[in-house]
Amino acid sequence: MNDDIYKEKRDELRISFIKFRDNATHLVSQISSILPGLTQHDISHLDALWEVADLICGDDYPLNPLEAFVFGGAVLLHDSALCFEAYDNGIEGIRQTDIWKDSYASVSENVTDVAEAEKIADFSALRALHAHQAESLTEKSWVDPETKSPLFLLENNTLRKHLGKLIGQIAASHHWSIEDVASKLPNQVNVLPGFPRDWRIDPIKIACMVRCADAAHIDNERAPDFLHALIKRRGISYTHWQAQNKLASVDLDQSDNTNSTLLFTSTHRFLENESEAWWVVYDTINMIEQEIRSSNALLESRQVETPQFQVKRVKGVESPELMSKYVQTEGWNPCMAEVHVGNMENLVSSLGGEKLYGAGCDKFEVILRELIQNSRDSIHARREIDKDFIGQITVRLISDDNGVCLYIEDNGVGMSLRVLTGPLLDFGTSFWTSSLVQSEFPGLRSSKFKSVGQFGIGFYSVFMGADKVRVSSKPWNGGSSDVRQLNFNNGLSLRPLLKHEIPEDFNSNISTQIKLNLKEGILESTDKVLIKRNQMRAEDLEVSVEDYISSICAALDVSVYFSVNDSNCIEIHKDIKNETDYSDWLKRISYSKYQPQTVENYITTNIHRLRPIIDNDQWHGLAAISVAPTTEQNFLSLNAVGGLNSSVHHRSGEHYMGYIDRLPQSAKREGKGYSASDEAIKTWALEQVELLKKEGMQPLDKCILAYNLCYFGVDPIDIGYVFVIRNDMPEFLSFKELADLSLVEDIVFVKTDLMEHIDSHSQINSLPGQTLIKPLRNSNFLSLKMEEGIPVKNYSILDCLYREIVQSGYEPSFSVEKNIGQSFMGMNDGLVIRSTK
Structure with a gap:
């Protein structure tokens, strides 16, 4: 042959590749022991890709010897990093990566067994890292245990030096998008000195060969019967093995005389219980x-002349029914019967709007809270990435003849194009809990960062009150050229307009800006907002917009600024931990200047008792237990979720003044249990008791305190008093005094047949010869719940009295007196407790 003059170069490539393959064989043989759940990734899979690639490309596809060497090397490397031996420091090295830590953090939320969680995280991290690690595998060395000399997968020093990095890039590219293949790989790489010039390398062509061949290699060879049975796979991995175990080798469709169609067939039919594997x-x-x-x-779009592959399509993909002719089933028929939503816009509007928050909700409050919460999450995320970062949120209102525009701006992490067009538009998917967060911000999932947003619904609340919405954002470390816009020009639309330009009002110091054109009636004035009470004869309040927004942000650990009609921004809320005047803060969020002077007086008298609720060095509240007998809606307390007020309306100071953080119960953001541990709440409550003791308490104070200690799940038995009526006279008695009294007199709790609770509506005001427990207000402190004849330990009056009686060495007994009086709830019974020595 004329080109035999290059036999030496061909032999060099062949010998180098054979040795390369031998070395890779040892490496990939480790994969099955580390990741037994995977289908075969050993040398048989790597060798098979040559045949699959030949089938797809066609017999006459142009591939010179140097390109064949690069293709073969990329095939050897593309899955070789699916084992610990491919990484520095092995398993420990893997477990030090952000990817592993993020995976472990995600897994451990649902898997309590540490060893099992670590194994799952190992699997996830290797899958996530292996393509990137393949890029550097030719440069990685292992130490010969005898000679201590470095060993390389590609031993030929010249080929490794000049082609190793390229081979690694092409190997890694099998996990890239096709757009990244086109942009990241060069169009041409020239030959090494001594090789014929026309052996030049086309990396993009080779990368396409690798990705198509790797994708198409699915058959029984990768999931053999005996190994399938031997390893006993479970879950998703089992389904993938089951799927491939029934497939024959891929082939060309012989009914297509152009040889441009691939055909997959099954060797066994898929039974009904194997339907998931069929799909x-x-x-x-x-x-x-x-x-x-x-x-x-x-390949067709490139300016360089590169032929397309011979294969252009796969037979049967048009429908499940058609595919079942080739990948056959038995006892069931696959069809495209998927759950779908006929009117997605209506569903989003309902579940993300008034159906979620309630028809009578304050829409402006909901919108502000949801958007500020998103900004808070973004700022907290950036604080984990940029340790010296503080961050701020700005709320702006612009009013003109066309209506009112609301702007919410922050300088948090911002959104890339992937996030803006991905999780943001994926109704019901929160970016912070999606897999995308691990690639966008490695290490964030395993950090201390905890998002308030969990449900992926909050953003859609804006459409309750806005007929036009614009979202503009860029990554925090990007430039002005990275700003993208999503425009919802006609309210809620599942096809918003994407624009690659900077809005005129987008400040360079921010990362994300949300602009809403508010609907008529959402905000009547940029000066005043109505705050509602829901008690009879109670007057509503009219407060300034800035006080209204400040109360929404009451417990936020991010500064919030406010501006109207482009006036200078003023700070209306400081990071709660940096607040210097908690008296002013509490007066502001309780609207005290709009209320009777008594509210401000109470704040002034009790503000010194305000203490943070701290758990694991984190603030979960800033509050003081109330001893005021009033249940009026004085707005002195609030429940917060992630630092944001659950409701600016209908608030009282019945149990405490200040704020306490709660866990989000649902997408509505209403709170359920405390975010702090029971121990942290107890520590705070007992500190409050000591502060009150030092000041001195009257019996009424101790009675109200007992109600509120019970509310916080803290035992009031040693400090609390109970209000009773005895001999037609009101008294306050300690639990010890009540226990002693039970030796000589009946202690009566008024109830109805329908309730395990003291009836606070009873008209009974005295019981001759008996001591009547008289409630001051409705509360868990009034519980009468019993199990097996003994009061449940829930720190109620009944529970505390029972325990005090037993602790005093007395023997309590219970009885029920029927129909002792009348109530709004029906006839009253009396639960009687009496003791003997």
Whole structure:
């Protein structure tokens, strides 16, 4: 042959590749022991890709010897990093990566067994890292245990030096998008000295060959019967094995005389209980078709002359029914019967609007809270990435003849194009809990960062009150050229307009800006907002917009600024931990200047008792237990979720003044249990008791304190008093005094048949010869719940009295007196407790 003059170079490539393959064989043999759940990733899979690539490309596809060497090397490397031996420091090295830590943090939320969680995180991290690690595997060395000399997968120093990095890049590219293949890889790489010039390398062509061949290699060879049975796989991995175990080797469709169609067939029929595996096959074959089409489209679009692959399509992908002719089933028929929503916009509008928050909700409050919460999460995320970062949120209102525009701006992490067009538009998916967060911000999932947003619904609340919405954002470390806009120009639309330009009112210091054109009636004035009470004969309040917004942000650990009609921004809320005047803060969030002077007087008298509730060095509240007998809606307390007020309306100071953080119960953001531990709440409450003791308390104070200690799940038995009526006279008695009294007199709790609770509506005001427990207000302190004849330990009056009686060495007994009086709730019974020595 004329080109035999290059036999030496061919032999060099062949010998180097054989040795390269031998070394890679040892490395990939470790994969099955580390990740037994995977289908075969050993040398048989790597060798098979040559045949699959030949099938897809066609017999006459142009590939010179140097390109063949690069292709073979990329095939050897593409999955070789799916084992610990491919990384510095092995398993420990893997477990020090952000990817592993993020995976472990995610897994441990649902898996309590540490060893099991670590194994799952190992699997996840290796899958996530292996493509990137493949890029540097030719440069990685291992130490010969005998000679201590470095060993390389590609031993030929010249080929490794000049082609190693390229081979690694092409290997890594099998996990890239096709757009990244086109942009990241060069169009041409020239030959090494001594090789014929026309052996020049086309990296993009080779990358397309690798990704298509790897995708199309699904058959029984990768999931052999005996190994399948031997390893006893479970879950998702089992389904993938089951899927591939029934497939024959891929082939060309012989009914297509152009040889441009791939055909997948099964060797066994999929039974009804194997339907999930069949759908795995169907989805995988559709993915293969997409890889082939996108690769051919890329090859066709290039300015360099590169032929497309011979194969252009896969047979049967048009429908499940058609595919079942080739990948056959038995006892069931696959069809495209998927759950779908006929009117997605209506669903989003309902579940993200008034149906979620309630028809009578304050829409402006909901919108502000949801958007400020998103900004808070973004700022907290950036604080984990940029340790010296503080951050701020700005709320702006612009009023003109066209109506009112609301702006919410922050300088948090911002949103990339992937986030802006991905999780933001994926109704019901929170970016912070999606897999995308691990690639956008490695290490964030395993950090101390905890988002308030969990449900992926909050953003859609804006459409309750806005007929036009614009979202503009860029990554925090990006430039002005990275700003993208999403425009909802006609209210809620699932196809917003995406624009790559900076809005005129987008400040360079911010990362994200939300602009809303508010609907008529959402905000009547940029000066005043109505705060509602829901008690009879109680007057509503009219407060300034800035006080209204300040109360929404009451417990936020981010500064908030406010501006109207482009006036200078003023700070209306400081990071709660940096607040210097808590008296002013509490007066502001309770609207005290709009209320009777008694509210401000109470704040002034009790503000010194305000203490943070701290758990694991984190603030979960700033509050003082109330001993005021009033239940009026004086707005002195609030429940917060993630630092944001759950409601600016209908608030009292019945149990405490200040704020306490709660866990989000649902997408509505209403709170359920405390975010702090029971121990942290107890520590705070007992500190409050000591402060009150030092000041001196009257019996009424101790009675109200007992109600509120019970509310916080703290035992009031040693400090609390109970209000009773005895001999027609009101008294306050300690639990010890009540226990002693039970030796000589009945202690009566008034109830109805329908309730395990003292009836606070009873008209009974005295019981001759008996001591009547008289409630001051409705509370858990009034519980009469019993189990097996003994009061449940819930710190109620009944529970505390029972325990005090037993502790005093007395023997309590219970009885029920029927129909002792009348109530709004029906006839009253009396639960009687009496003791003997």
